[in-house]
Amino acid sequence: MRSPGRTPNITPLEAVSSAGPRAHEDPQARSLALKHALDRAGAVMALVAAAPLLLLAALVARLHGDGPVIVRERRIARDGRSFEMLAFAPLPLLRRWSIDQLPQLVNVLKGEMSFVGPRPERPEFVEIFGANLRRHDGPRRVRPGISGWSQVRGLEAAAPLAERLRWDDWYVQNWSLRLDAKILLRTMLAVARADELD
Numbered sequence: 001m002r003s004p005g006r007t008p009n010i011t012p013l014e015a016v017s018s019a020g021p022r023a024h025e026d027p028q029a030r031s032l033a034l035k036h037a038l039d040r041a042g043a044v045m046a047l048v049a050a051a052p053l054l055l056l057a058a059l060v061a062r063l064h065g066d067g068p069v070i071v072r073e074r075r076i077a078r079d080g081r082s083f084e085m086l087a088f089a090p091l092p093l094l095r096r097w098s099i100d101q102l103p104q105l106v107n108v109l110k111g112e113m114s115f116v117g118p119r120p121e122r123p124e125f126v127e128i129f130g131a132n133l134r135r136h137d138g139p140r141r142v143r144p145g146i147s148g149w150s151q152v153r154g155l156e157a158a159a160p161l162a163e164r165l166r167w168d169d170w171y172v173q174n175w176s177l178r179l180d181a182k183i184l185l186r187t188m189l190a191v192a193r194a195d196e197l198d
Contacts (some may be wrong), residue, residue: 031177036143039115043108050102057088057099065089070103075120077144083112085120098191104146116180116187117145118168125161142172149179152186 047054061069072084086103094100107113113120149171150164171179 032142035114035177035180036111039108039143040111042115043105047105047109050105053099054102057094057102060093061089061091064091064093074123075144076123076126077112077120081112082123083107083120085113101146108146112143114143114145116147116183117143118171119148119150119164120144121161142175147183147187149183152183152190 058069067089069089071087071089073087074082075085076082086106088094088100088103090100104113108115148168150159150167153167
């Protein structure tokens with residue numbers, strides 16, 4: 001029996017129903033959102049910092065190339081999206097320090113690519129290998145990258161596709177911001193040594 005004068009501590013029904021169970025938050029999704037935000041911010045800063053180099057590279061491509069300064073290649077991301085990957089005209093002078101890939105910063109800014117990720121494949125390879133290119137993506141959207149795990153492991157574009165896919169699949173399954181930082185560091189060291197990253 002309640003003591004007189006005391007009011008029982010009752011939680012209003014409205015408060016219980018409105019609170020409900022906490023939604024499950026996927027930490028991987030938060031990390032990917034942070035990765036994409038850092039990509040875009042980094043692309044802006046890199047484009048501003050590299051503006052003189054971009055102008056110089058465009059001048060070199062104009063003077064020594066016969067075709068367009070910027071080459072647009074149709075590529076397929078692992079989730080099936082098609083986009084035009086940008087690059088300077090393929091000249092040895094630009095490829096030596098991977099300067100030919102600087103226009104891909106625009107792809108990163110547009111959200112089509114990331115600084116680090118699996119390399120986007122040519123449409124003809126996608127037609128041959130089909131679902132094998134996306135079998136480990138699951139619900140995570142890992143954007144294609146300017147650099148990636150297969151490149152820093154020394155695999156060139158001429159390496160067997162199955163081998164490159166194996167390393168790209170490993171990257172998707174084990175992705176983390178720490179792994180991205182490791183790949184970026186190894187990429188910068190490779191560029192400093194004038195190693196070509198295909």
